[in-house]
Amino acid sequence: MPLELLGPGWSGPHWMLAAVFVPLSAALLSFLLPRLASPLGLIAATLTAVAALALTREVMAEGTTRTLLGGWATPLGILWRADGLSAALMAMTAIVGVMVSLYAAAYFRHEAHERAYFWPLWLMLWAALNALFLSADLFNLYVTLELLGFSAVSLTALGGGAAALNGAIRYLLVSVLGSLSYLLGVALVYHGCGSVDIGLVAACVPDAPRPAMQVALAAMIAGLLLKTALFPFHVWLPPAHGSAPAPVSAVLSALVVKASFYLVLRLWLDVLGGGDGDGGGRWVAELLGALGAAGVVWGSVLALRQERLKLLIAYSTVAQIGYLFLAFPLALTGDAVAWTGALYLALAHGLAKAAMFLCAGNLLRFGGHDRIAELDSAVHRLPLTLTAFALAGVSIMGLPPSGGFIGKWLLLKAAFEQERFLLATVILLGGALAAAYVFKVVGHAFTPAERERRVRSVPPDMEWSAIFLAVAAIVLGLTLPLISPLLQVGTASAASAAVTLMAEGYA
């Protein structure tokens, strides 16, 4: 039975379609009209953000929104679903996306070649991200993952230098390997369940043949961990994120790694029901938590040791990804606080890390290099940029009142309540190390270098978009009552939602 798509007024399904098809069509159009790429891209970015934020408002007011593409019902049709988790990530993507677009318009103003390729690839990436957050179908998710991966790899190579190409090739190999592992899992799931719709699969997993299902889900999650750059799968991330142009690094670190984390979370919560029920799930959760903890420590230590600013920020991403996985063991008791904490941290990291990479781009433009030791009193000449960096640093360290503080505080609360003192120590240690590497940068920015260098001016748009994102990361900490209803995940079951949907449209 076809879903009513053309009802009066605009509603959730319309916003869902707009959030994907606006950037997708704009990507194609800006590829065909390279001269108009910048204005087209800016218009499309604004419209996409409006659609995503309107959808978020709709989800906050009405709850989970669904649409069946083309009116075909599952299991053959493809279901799109926006719940609190997808809406929150789409809203974060929208804010980062608009600011990065404004920044990129200024950053690529004098580089016609890069500009002509940046906009189609970036809009394609945004369309893939939104489609990924909306898809409730394992195979459709594979397609969006690949679209995301290819546009991200091409963006990494945008600069065209040897380091960027090498980083991009490594990224591509890892990304394809991760997707193949995921696809192998999808094949086994299809074998066991005869469907790839998340709701139908979740309903079938308990009755399906166990070894095949365990191998399937293990392959899918392993492939996604590779793409998320969880320790020890992180070695590809710093060269890729560190050698891309600044707006690209911001998008890769803030948004792209979150997409595969989101997918791990979807599988864990919606298909595996939070890992409860048997000993195997518990064991996997503890393993993920241990890898996350190792990532926090290892990523922070390596960040502290870097001499180049962009690599420092990239290793900081490895550490912050680790935090997200600490929620897996902490949520085993069925306590949703750990999930809310991890998601808050994911949102705050998205905003703050994008701000940091944009600041790094400003400093790189200003001094022609990003060697931390030679930042040369940048604070006097780029006060806005350094303010943005410090504010973003406050959120990364987890100091109040930032979004990062709320996330870490919720995780700490869960850790202390369950007397997991080792995890609590890791959370605090990661914050201290983050403070050390943020102050290392800020400290050098206050110190004059030994000799004068030639410097270039930085357009004000590039400074303002960085500071907007950094302030957003701080303000996020003050909007907990507004946002936390969106992040109550791990309580509602996708299976029951799918059953309702089938009763409505499929019978």
Added chain:
Amino acid sequence: MTQPVFWALVGMALVVMGLYALIVHAHLLRKVLALNVMSSGVFLVFIGLARRAPGEDAPLAADPVPQAMVLTGIVVAVAATGLALALIVRQRALTGRTTLNDDVGR
């Protein structure tokens, strides 16, 4: 051994061989070939195990859904190969090297 299981095992063997080659070979072209062997293996598992009636030992009937999915997968694999080759050719033209840097992960 039933036919689906046989094809699935052949597919898994291809995946494992591809993964091994991806790790041990340094030359990027060999890595790309290894990924192609791996993806063929995954496709074989997908097609080989697809049954019309899941969970039953019904006689094999062609299931068009996984075939359509694998077709999409093949398109993706071709695109990935093309992108990888373009990047490798470009890197070789710039630096003369056809391997990855070893100086990461410090």
